[in-house]
Amino acid sequence: MEPPAPSLGHGAGFPMAPDPALCTVRSPVALQVGDVKTDLARPGVAVIDVALPPTQPLDLQEIVFKNSYTAFLTVRVQRRRPCDVGREGARKWVTCLWNHCLMPSPHTEAGSQDYFSVFRHQMLCDVDQVTAVRLILRQPSPVWLHFTLEELRLYPRGQQSLQTGFPSWLSNLAPQQQPENLHGGVPDPEKVSTEVQQLWVLTEMIRANQTAARIGRFDVDGCYDINLLSYT
Amino acid sequence: MAACEKRRSAPAPATGSGLVEPVRAGVGVREPESEAEFLLQAGVTSMVREALLKVLEARPEEPVSFLASYFEKLVLSGPQGGAAGDRHGQQQRLVRALWYMRLAHHSHRTAFNNNVSMAYECLSARGRRKKPGVNGKIYSELLKKICQDGEAPEEIVSSLLRKIQCRDHEAVPFDVFRYGMLSCFVLLEFVAKADTLYDVLDDGSGVADKRVCQAVLGTLEDALGASDFSVPIRYLEAGSKLGPDCLALAMDRALLERKICSSMNREEFLKKATGLFIAKVKPID
Numbered sequence: 304m305e306p307p308a309p310s311l312g313h314g315a316g317f318p319m320a321p322d323p324a325l326c327t328v329r330s331p332v333a334l335q336v337g338d339v340k341t342d343l344a345r346p347g348v349a350v351i352d353v354a355l356p357p358t359q360p361l362d363l364q365e366i367v368f369k370n371s372y373t374a375f376l377t378v379r380v381q382r383r384r385p386c387d388v389g390r391e392g393a394r395k396w397v398t399c400l401w402n403h404c405l406m407p408s409p410h411t412e413a414g415s416q417d418y419f420s421v422f423r424h425q426m427l428c429d430v431d432q433v434t435a436v437r438l439i440l441r442q443p444s445p446v447w448l449h450f451t452l453e454e455l456r457l458y459p460r461g462q463q464s465l466q467t468g469f470p471s472w473l474s475n476l477a478p479q480q481q482p483e484n485l486h487g488g489v490p491d492p493e494k495v496s497t498e499v500q501q502l503w504v505l506t507e508m509i510r511a512n513q514t515a516a517r518i519g520r521f522d523v524d525g526c527y528d529i530n531l532l533s534y535t
Numbered sequence: 536m537a538a539c540e541k542r543r544s545a546p547a548p549a550t551g552s553g554l555v556e557p558v559r560a561g562v563g564v565r566e567p568e569s570e571a572e573f574l575l576q577a578g579v580t581s582m583v584r585e586a587l588l589k590v591l592e593a594r595p596e597e598p599v600s601f602l603a604s605y606f607e608k609l610v611l612s613g614p615q616g617g618a619a620g621d622r623h624g625q626q627q628r629l630v631r632a633l634w635y636m637r638l639a640h641h642s643h644r645t646a647f648n649n650n651v652s653m654a655y656e657c658l659s660a661r662g663r664r665k666k667p668g669v670n671g672k673i674y675s676e677l678l679k680k681i682c683q684d685g686e687a688p689e690e691i692v693s694s695l696l697r698k699i700q701c702r703d704h705e706a707v708p709f710d711v712f713r714y715g716m717l718s719c720f721v722l723l724e725f726v727a728k729a730d731t732l733y734d735v736l737d738d739g740s741g742v743a744d745k746r747v748c749q750a751v752l753g754t755l756e757d758a759l760g761a762s763d764f765s766v767p768i769r770y771l772e773a774g775s776k777l778g779p780d781c782l783a784l785a786m787d788r789a790l791l792e793r794k795i796c797s798s799m800n801r802e803e804f805l806k807k808a809t810g811l812f813i814a815k816v817k818p819i820d
Contacts, residue, residue, distance in 0.1 A: 489790060490736050490747065492783035498732040499755055500777050505725045506759055506812050507773075509718060511766075513817040516710030518701060520820055 323456035324361050327354045331440060331451045347443050351452060353436040363430040364460040366421045372450040373440040374409035375402050378421070380428075381435040394434065399426040402441075409444035423460070431460075582609070592646040593638040608634065629673065632657045633680055641720040651713045669712060671701035678719055685723035688802065691809045695722050698818040711819055718816050722809065729808040733801050742798040749799075750789035752807055754782060759811060 331349035355361050360383045378400035400421060406414040423430055436457065442450040574580045586605055595601035608631055632654035639646035658677070659667045678700065682692040699715045701707050707715075736751065737743035758776040775781070 489783065489786045490738050492779040492786070494735045495732065495751060495786070496777055496779040496782050498728060498735060499751060499782065500774070501728050502725060502732065502755060502808065502812075503758055503773050503777060505721050505728065506815050507769075509721050509812070510815045512714065512717060514710040514714035516708050516714075518705050518707070518711060518819055520705075 323367075324459045325356065326361075326436075326457055328455050329353070345445070345448070347441055349440045349442075349451065351438040351440065351455070353438070353455065353457065355434055355436070355457075357434060360432040360434050361457065362460040363433050363436075363457060364423055365458040366436075366455070367418070367458065368452040368455040369418050370405050370414065370416060371453050372406075372415045372447040373442055373452060374404070374406045374444065374450075375441040376405055376452075377401050377403070377439040377441070378426075379437045379439070380430055380433045381437075382430075383432045383434050396437070397428050399428050399430050401427065409442060410446050415447075589638065592643070592649070604634070625673065628657055628660070629677060629680065632677055633684075636677075636681065636716060636720075641717055641724070647717075648713070651716055652709070654716075655709055655712050669707045670703065671705040671707055672703040674707045674712060674715065675700050675703070678715055681716070681719045682723070685719075685726075687723055687726045688805060690806060691722070691726065691813075694809075695719070695813050695816065698813065698816050701819065714817075715819075722812065725812050726805060726809060729805050730801070732808070733804050736804075742800060743804065744790070745797045745799040746789040746792060747786050748804050748807075750785045751782065752804075752811065754785050755808075756811055759815070 329352045331351045333346045334348040334350060335344075335346045363380070366378065377398065379396045379398050381394050381396050383394060403421070405417070405419060438452060438455075440450060440452065586602060589605060590598055590601060593601065635650045635654040635657065638650050641647050654677075655669060658669045658673055675696070678696060679692075682696070695718060699718055701711070701715075732751070733743060733748075736747055754776065758773045
């Protein structure tokens with residue numbers, strides 16, 4: 304087995320997300336039965352190992368990656384439990400995501416190069432105090448020669464800082480619940496909204512089409528009295 | 536009649552070489568031409584092409600009467616048009632400019648701009664003795680006529696005109712002219728839409744609740760408030776503020792206030808709504 308080439312999974316942080324955790328992502332290793340060098344069949348399973356610094360176990364919030372022709376993903380994490388402190392070899396691997404489908408049809412392109420984001424609430428188990436992550440990639444289709452995940456980033460929990468200057472209307476994008484008991488006298492909001500939006504568009508149009516041309520009036524306060532004309 | 540009719544020279548008859556071709560408004564000898572060349576020379580091709588383009592731009596409901604009035608105006612704009620008395624000619628020019636302005640809806644921006652420039656040219660030609668150009672007087676008359684025909688309430692029209700009118704003696708440049716025309720037509724459409732909005736708000740009863748009206752106008756004013764963001768973000772912001780759920784909440788909250796139930800009539804509502812619009816119109820200076 305050739306030595307894995309480590310690459311730092313440290314990407315640039317987005318302005319609205321915390322910085323990804325520092326970790327070492329190894330290149331995918333194909334799992335194969337039999338001798339790797341002589342066996343010509345291409346396996347449809349690969350494993351990516353991600354090692355985290357042993358002294359800093361991570362509370363995982365989110366796993367972000369770019370797919371590259373992987374059909375199914377299983378994620379296993381190794382957790383460090385307080386009860387395991389005394390026993391070295393007793394760290395357990397737990398499956399937190401099982402056979403997550405990335406490509407609805409493995410033979411076709413759909414989802415093959417999409418960006419994915421897996422949150423902690425989507426996971427099957429608790430992902431606190433994680434020391435290692437293993438991603439098992441499956442691609443049953445023979446159409447794709449190589450499959451992997453790219454730009455893998457792990458985001459820890461608890462670093463969410465609210466962006467200052469965030470427009471308040473953006474945070475209201477989730478549809479607000481209509482008050483169930485609207486008063487009887489309230490007119491149909493849909494129709495009102497349509498008309499009001501058209502009024503807004505008309506006003507916006509006239510605002511956008513302002514002319515820079517000037518007539519060139521020289522009067523002061525509406526008066527052409529020669530004594531009042533200013534010299535500046 | 537002979538001056539109006541020019542006949543194409545018929546092919547020479549086989550018999551009677553002494554007979555000269557009967558009708559020829561003779562300027563000179565004309566060789567027998569093909570039909571296409573004749574049309575081109577007479578200017579018919581370009582005229583018909585212009586007429587077709589105008590029809591396509593305007594998409595009138597009755598193309599035949601539209602074409603009839605188009606050709607009528609074309610004749611009037613010929614040599615005979617300018618010969619009429621100056622005042623009468625000015626009235627005619629006004630009517631023609633008005634006709635140009637009505638051809639395309641203001642949202643068809645290219646067609647509308649074309650028509651504005653044609654109306655401007657039409658108004659600029661001011662008869663033989665005066666210098667060409669559009670002065671404030673005829674500009675204001677045109678504005679008033681447009682608003683009158685649009686049947687907008689007098690008060691609203693005057694508050695808009697106060698902003699965009701020019702003094703009688705001032706020379707009106709084309710940009711100002713175009714802006715004035717656009718504002719008029721957009722105002723007319725705004726009034727029509729505000730009217731429909733009032734119909735929605737009163738639920739068919741004829742009078743709308745004052746609190747509801749104020750809530751809706753307040754939301755609109757809020758969405759129109761100046762924001763520093765670029766255009767796409769401004770549209771997103773307005774869309775989110777003027778969505779049905781936000782409006783429903785605003786109206787519902789307004790109705791919960793325990794004020795004496797009073798109503799706002801149509802004129803007042805229109806006045807307040809157009810007030811928001813006119814505030815955004817840049818005054819001419």
